[in-house]
Amino acid sequence: MRRCKRNLNVAFSFSNKVMSICDKKKVDLNCEICDNIARLKSNEHRSSKAMSSNRGSFSGKIGFILAAAGSAVGLGNIWRFPYLAAQYGGGIFLLVYLILTVTFGFALMTAEIAIGRKTGLSTVGAFKKLNSRFAFLGYMGSVVPMIILPYYCVIGGWVTKYAVTFLTGNATSAASDTFFANFTGKSTESVLWLLLYIILTAVVVLLGVDKGIEKVSKIMMPVLVVITIFISVYTLFLPGAIDGVLYYITPDFSKFSVKTVLAAMGQLFYSMSIAMGIMVTYGSYLKKDVSIETSVRGIELFDTGVAFVSGLMIVPAVFAFSGGNQESLGQGPGLMFVTLPKVFDSMPGGTFIGAAFFILVFLAALTSSISLMETIVSIVKDKFNINRVWSCIAVIVLCLVLGIPSALGSSVWAEIKILGFQFLDFFDFISNSVLMPIVALITCIFVGYVIKPHSIIEEVELNSNKFKQRKLFVIVIKYLAPVCIVLILISSILSGLGIVKI
Ligand code: PHE
16 A cells, blocks of 8 residues: 555654544545544444444433442342352351452452443453454453343243232242142243343433433332342241351351352352453443542442342241251252242231242343343444344244244253253353353453453542552452462363362
8 A cells, every 4th residue: 555645744743734634535445544534423423323322322420320230139038049149158158258259249240330431332342452462352241141131031921920920819820839830831921021121221221311210229229128138037036047157157167168159259240240241331431530449349349249148038937937957948949939938828917929030030030131131231222223123023032932942841852962051051151160260260361361451440549539459450350360269160061060069
């Protein structure tokens, strides 16, 4: 390429004059500088378009904290956390989890939100903008919600079915041994509940960031907290419940091992919705004057608080019901869908408590699936330059295509296995045990050694906000987190494939 004389003097200042020459289409196509200017202009146009009104934004700190906490608080807090705590030594698990939250969780979440806000883009564009060689990280991060959302909607559909069953006064039928197997075993029924749940999620996403996600979170999250506290206070008064509380909070040091730490760390990523591009996307909607550090502390408090109180609600209730039998707590999915309905049915006022509980789980799941869908919609929208409605339709189709096999995995497709897993378990394993630790690890390396921690610190300290925990942030991102994540990754793959048992 040659350089045309006209632009030679002005080219490096990229002045308005040069831009207007390009506007008038007097660009010399063979000129390297004209070509560069045109490219620069179109990039600038694209990114300002992305940052501008069509992206939407949260109205302020509270809206942001509640929406991000809405994403974080989900099935992981209400169903998974209590049984992990019961299984891994009660109080000792709680302590390890708390320490990891305020160190690892804090550092990773801060980094993701800052990356989103700094670039004003969703995950694919964000990493690419910071360093084009790391665009792949954005793609990897965006695959995780695409895998999680469809099966999360399948479970969301089951929860909706239970909420409706309790609300219509059919607690006894929900408590029967065969209820869960019966309805998940009917293919049309599970697909219909899946479809209903996807539509409910999509309606909120279609309403947009401030009018949909923020508004819904501002209503649902306080309701969720009130219901959680109400049910836990109620269950604490059941006969035999206090033994369950003691079992839940007393540290059992004999159960402490490296597995406790690994289980707590895996739960932490999932529960805080990190390593999957969600916090990058939400960060891109955050205004520059909001403090990232205090927001992250608020989200952590919400997430860990709801997880802890959920344990207080479930462990003592199941303990009292089963006469102190610890095994009844370690049943995985069966705990929420098979054991708990029986517990509710046996309590005075159980229909009401059961309905309140499944409404709670429904709200928690819905705010999480909204964040998953929003993240994918935002990626599709930025990538293909289409509007929210079309990208939402594309995501609904994706959800159905990947969700239907998971929904049918308990009925007509029960025989089909991938690496020994049913569809739903396979998607869960690939996303949580393989992709999330990999994305978290590369994110730490990217922040610690490529863009360097100071670029995140700068963003956190914008508008004269102080970054109080900056030292902790640097140590965790550069050294502690990478080492520990490699450990989780190896152990979770080995345990997922049944080579070791965690
Ligand atoms: N954090 C959510 C929970 O605890 C789960 C979730 C995972 C939500 C991934 C969004 C994305 O259940």
